[in-house]
Amino acid sequence: MNKQTKVWLVLSIALSLLAISSSCGGNKTEGPAPNTNGGAATAAKWTGGTGSISGVVSFNGTPPAPKKIDTAADPVCGQKNPNLMTDDTMVKDGKLANVFVYIKEGTVEGGKKLADYSWDTPTTEVQLDQNGCHYAPHVLGVMVNQKLKITNSDATQHNIHPTPKLNQEWNQTQPNGAPPIEKAFNRAEILIPVKCNQHPWMKAYIGVMKTPLFAVSSDTGAYEIKGVPPGKYTVIAWREGQTPEEKPMEVTVTANGSAKADFSFGAAATSSIKPSLQMMPAIEFPMLGKH
Amino acid sequence: MNRGLNRFAILVACATFFLIIAGALVTSHDAGLATPDWPLSNGQVFPKMVGNLFWEHGHRMVATTVGMLTIVLLIYILVKEKRSWVRKLGVFALLAVIAQGLLGGLTVKLMLPLAVSSAHATLAQLFFCTTVSLAVFTSRSWIEARTLEEEKGSLPLRYLCTAALVTIFVQLILGATLRHSATWDQRLPVELVVTHILGAVAVTMALGSTGLTVLRRHKDEKFLTRPATIALSLLVVQLFLGVAAYLTRLRSPGDPQPLNPMVGITVAHVACGALVFVSTIVLTLRTYRVLPAPHEHSILAARPQES
Numbered sequence: 001m002n003k004q005t006k007v008w009l010v011l012s013i014a015l016s017l018l019a020i021s022s023s024c025g026g027n028k029t030e031g032p033a034p035n036t037n038g039g040a041a042t043a044a045k046w047t048g049g050t051g052s053i054s055g056v057v058s059f060n061g062t063p064p065a066p067k068k069i070d071t072a073a074d075p076v077c078g079q080k081n082p083n084l085m086t087d088d089t090m091v092k093d094g095k096l097a098n099v100f101v102y103i104k105e106g107t108v109e110g111g112k113k114l115a116d117y118s119w120d121t122p123t124t125e126v127q128l129d130q131n132g133c134h135y136a137p138h139v140l141g142v143m144v145n146q147k148l149k150i151t152n153s154d155a156t157q158h159n160i161h162p163t164p165k166l167n168q169e170w171n172q173t174q175p176n177g178a179p180p181i182e183k184a185f186n187r188a189e190i191l192i193p194v195k196c197n198q199h200p201w202m203k204a205y206i207g208v209m210k211t212p213l214f215a216v217s218s219d220t221g222a223y224e225i226k227g228v229p230p231g232k233y234t235v236i237a238w239r240e241g242q243t244p245e246e247k248p249m250e251v252t253v254t255a256n257g258s259a260k261a262d263f264s265f266g267a268a269a270t271s272s273i274k275p276s277l278q279m280m281p282a283i284e285f286p287m288l289g290k291h
Numbered sequence: 292m293n294r295g296l297n298r299f300a301i302l303v304a305c306a307t308f309f310l311i312i313a314g315a316l317v318t319s320h321d322a323g324l325a326t327p328d329w330p331l332s333n334g335q336v337f338p339k340m341v342g343n344l345f346w347e348h349g350h351r352m353v354a355t356t357v358g359m360l361t362i363v364l365l366i367y368i369l370v371k372e373k374r375s376w377v378r379k380l381g382v383f384a385l386l387a388v389i390a391q392g393l394l395g396g397l398t399v400k401l402m403l404p405l406a407v408s409s410a411h412a413t414l415a416q417l418f419f420c421t422t423v424s425l426a427v428f429t430s431r432s433w434i435e436a437r438t439l440e441e442e443k444g445s446l447p448l449r450y451l452c453t454a455a456l457v458t459i460f461v462q463l464i465l466g467a468t469l470r471h472s473a474t475w476d477q478r479l480p481v482e483l484v485v486t487h488i489l490g491a492v493a494v495t496m497a498l499g500s501t502g503l504t505v506l507r508r509h510k511d512e513k514f515l516t517r518p519a520t521i522a523l524s525l526l527v528v529q530l531f532l533g534v535a536a537y538l539t540r541l542r543s544p545g546d547p548q549p550l551n552p553m554v555g556i557t558v559a560h561v562a563c564g565a566l567v568f569v570s571t572i573v574l575t576l577r578t579y580r581v582l583p584a585p586h587e588h589s590i591l592a593a594r595p596q597e598s
Contacts, residue, residue: 067547074342086547156341157333161324169402171327197324198342200475201548242478242544 043118046108046229049255053235054224057099057217061267063091069201071133076156077199081132086201088240090138095221096265098139099239100191100207102214103225104248106233109255114233119211125149125182128194128204130158130174135194135204139240141214142206144188150174150181157198162206164192171197191238205240230255237263292434293371300426303360307419308565310357313350314415315561319554321474322346323403329396354392361388364425377428384425387418405471412467416460416568423569427576436514439581443508447585451501452575458497459568462490466564470557475549479540491533498526498571505574514581518574525570529563536560 066085071077077084090097106114125147129136133154142148152158152174160181161171167185174181185192185208196202207214215223217237225235230253237247245265253259317323322343326332332348340348361384368381391414398407427433442448469483505519539553546553 069547073345076341157339157344159325159327171324171402173326173328173333175333197322198344200321200343 043116044112045119046117048109048229050227050229051253051255051257051259052224052226053101053103053228053233053251053253053259053261054222055101055260055262057096057101057221057223057237058094058262058264059089059091059096059221059266060094060264063089063096063266071199074133074156074199076154077133080154081134084133084201087134087138088203090219092219092221095217095219096239097217097219097221098137099217099221099223099237099263099265100139100141100205100214101217101223101225101235101237101261101263102141102190102207102209103211103228104234104236106231108229108231114211114213114229114231117211117229119143121145122212127151128160128206129153130160130196130202133158133199133202135196135202137204137216139191139205139216140207141216142185142208143212144208144210145184145186148183148185148206150183152176152178158202159196159198160194161197162192162194164189167192167208173198190236191240191244203240207238228253228259230257235261237265239265292431293429294431296367296371297426297429297431299364299367300422300429303357303364304419304422304426304569306353306357306360307422308562310350310353311415311419311565312558312562313346313353314412315558316554317346317350318408318412318470319475319557320346320549321476323399323408327399329399351395354395358388358392361385361422364422368425368429372429374428377425380421380425380428384418384421387414387421391415391418403471405468408471409464409468412471413464416463416467416565419565419569420572423572424576427573432514433577433580436577436580438583439509439512442582442585444504446504448501448505448508448578448582449575449584451497451504452571452578455494455497455501456568456571456575458490458493459571462487462494463564463568465490466561470561475540475543475546475553478544484537491530494567495526495530498522498567501571501574502526505578512581514577515574518570518577522567522570522574525563525567529560529567532556532560532563 066087066089069084069086071081071084087098103114108114108117121143126140126142127149128140129151131153133156150160155176157173157175159171159173161169162185163169164185166187166189170183172181185206187208188210189208191205191207194204194206213225213228215225217223232250232252235249235251237249239245239247247263247265249261249263251259251261320343322345325343325347326338328334330351332338332344332351338344338348365381365385368378372378372381391411394407394411394414398404398411401407465483465487469479469487472483473479502519502523505515506523509515536553536557536559539556543549543553
């Protein structure tokens with residue numbers, strides 16, 4: 001066997017092994033991959049200490065009054081929920097609920113980008129219920145490929161219809177008493193509107209994220225994003241609307257620290273393009289070694 | 292002439308008009324996807340018609356009825372009608388209603404893509420045009436109409452009517468596209484609104500000049516003045532409805548659900564648009580029926596000199 005033949009033989013074996021390994025790898029990636037989160041397969045996992053970001057979302061000015069919904073088209077809705085009102089602006093004592101707050105991007109301690117890290121897809125499912133001809137919760141977040149369990153607690157049929165731009169659109173009827181519908185979205189998307197074509201007032205919004213670094217403001221306007229690797233991030237507060245509003249804020253998180261980021265919406269709210277100087281003091285820089 | 296056939300053709304045309312209203316109600320209520328199934332609704336022939344399923348399944352029931360009526364009309368035509376072109380038009384009507392049903396199913400299965408939904412709405416108008424034409428062709432007034440010997444004026448009415456008809460049809464396509472480009476809770480695309488408004492100006496000019504020309508040139512010919520008067524009157528109503536529909540539609544994204552004023556006025560705008568279209572079709576057909584073609588006109592005009 002001459003030298004040239006040996007070289008060709010080695011190359012052939014190497015290529016064959018490469019082909020076999022890539023084909024095996026292909027089989028592994030079929031269907032929802034629990035660990036990829038739609039990101040790069042080689043993404044690292046953060047193993048160090050983490051901190052959190054929390055804050056309160058306020059509504060400045062007089063919020064729009066909720067509007068009464070006419071449920072005459074489906075008496076079941078009226079019987080279960082006689083005072084069904086719109087839930088697009090839920091304000092209590094000046095605090096705004098249903099604002100989706102998430103880390104958009106940033107640099108993790110050590111210099112790597114947040115996008116260079118991956119998180120395991122939670123095995124727990126997120127529930128979206130139809131109760132009183134109303135989606136509950138109104139705004140929710142899931143991770144890419146995380147199971148979304150949709151239930152119908154009403155004595156009437158509903159029709160779940162997400163209208164994403166990046167994910168697959170689907171439309172499915174769920175009669176009363178039908179088993180839960182389980183779905184997942186395989187691409188990150190902010191945020192997917194969900195409607196019910198049978199009851200046009202029913203709306204929900206689903207944020208699909210590559211990371212678990214998101215939260216939704218509660219009735220008191222409070223939110224908390226846990227498990228944040230130390231670093232500098234752009235945090236976005238998203239609020240539904242004809243044109244959804246987004247408020248960005250730069251936040252620094254330290255290991256085991258708790259950064260504060262308050263947001264405000266409404267007529268007198270500050271600009272949504274860049275965080276103003278007035279907003280900056282709301283960010284606290286926790287002391288290192290606090291633990 | 293068979294009076295029974297004509298009455299049945301009128302019945303089918305009226306049913307088609309009702310079907311257009313039912314379809315417009317589906318669009319205005321955003322009920323097109325109230326069931327993801329087709330041809331069944333949620334796997335049933337007669338589902339419980341609550342919520343928006345009332346509008347979508349109701350539309351399907353009316354459409355099925357119109358499809359059945361069209362089959363009966365075709366059989367009636369094949370039995371009673373001697374004119375081969377009328378028989379062919381009957382066959383065309385059946386093919387059109389089948390295509391319309393398939394387009395309706397396709398738009399549901401594909402989740403209302405703009406092109407398919409707009410094509411469905413446009414074909415609805417063409418099918419209505421066909422059924423009205425069948426009613427016209429089987430009528431006594433059509434069969435007994437006498438040819439007028441002179442076309443008063445230099446610009447032939449046939450051309451004017453055809454131009455008006457084409458302008459209205461283009462405007463109907465624009466309207467259908469505009470309606471299906473945004474649901475009640477979304478803002479209408481500005482460029483389409485502007486185009487539709489410009490279309491309204493074009494229709495007003497084309498139909499206005501045609502109608503007035505008919506009334507001026509043939510004021511004693513009820514066969515022509517009646518559809519012209521109806522078309523002009525409907526045009527005025529349609530313009531007001533258009534403004535009202537736009538104003539109510541501007542507000543609707545802020546509403547909790549499609550409200551009756553917006554639904555009622557936009558559906559009336561669609562229905563009145565269909566009536567403007569078919570009244571112009573009747574006018575155009577009658578113009579072709581009684582007025583000589585331009586070249587015939589010149590021959591007729593030359594006759595006295597020859598004698």
